[in-house]
Amino acid sequence: DAKTTQPNSMESNEEEPVHLPCNHSTISGTDYIHWYRQLPSQGPEYVIHGLTSNVNNRMASLAIAEDRKSSTLILHRATLRDAAVYYCILRDYGNNRLAFGKGNQVVVIP
């Protein structure tokens, strides 16, 4: 499985935007970039995914570098409920296997 690199942890102030970086320099042409998050005492939750173009949904935005070797998950306005471990995952189309790393622990400060 292709690997991703994320910071171990980040802090953000409540109601401010949060930019979560992810490096994936060995990404292949068929790898989709997925983001999941895991709130305390819960199973992971799908956030967003993309292939080449930037993507937006109700939860977040995903900005993908032109060479696809990095991406950034953007939470537009952090709330206390956004405090979680965020996982950046590469997944080949047609394969349901998600290769989670250690993720990025996001702390939201009131």
Next chain:
Amino acid sequence: DAGVTQSPTHLIKTRGQHVTLRCSPISGHKSVSWYQQVLGQGPQFIFQYYEKEERGRGNFPDRFSARQFPNYSSELNVNALLLGDSALYLCASSLGQGSYEQYFGPGTRLTVT
């Protein structure tokens, strides 16, 4: 609509015993995957089943097995439990093979003593 359900919520077993964990996917979902999450780590892929057939297997010993039933629910079985099997076991369901979104259940917390 009900989400993914798993049972039991918590379980305590002794080394050498056998355990069966159960998962009911979201209605209409035909694929179920199992993950193991050890404290402080991200989930690790164990199995994926789609239409009752095994479609993927992670790097786990043969003590781990699973199956999917005609109603798409699934069981994960672990034989000859070791202390290192203590973990949160997560089930994820999705519409089909290659679906973009997977929906995770709350997990079963297994403690082996």
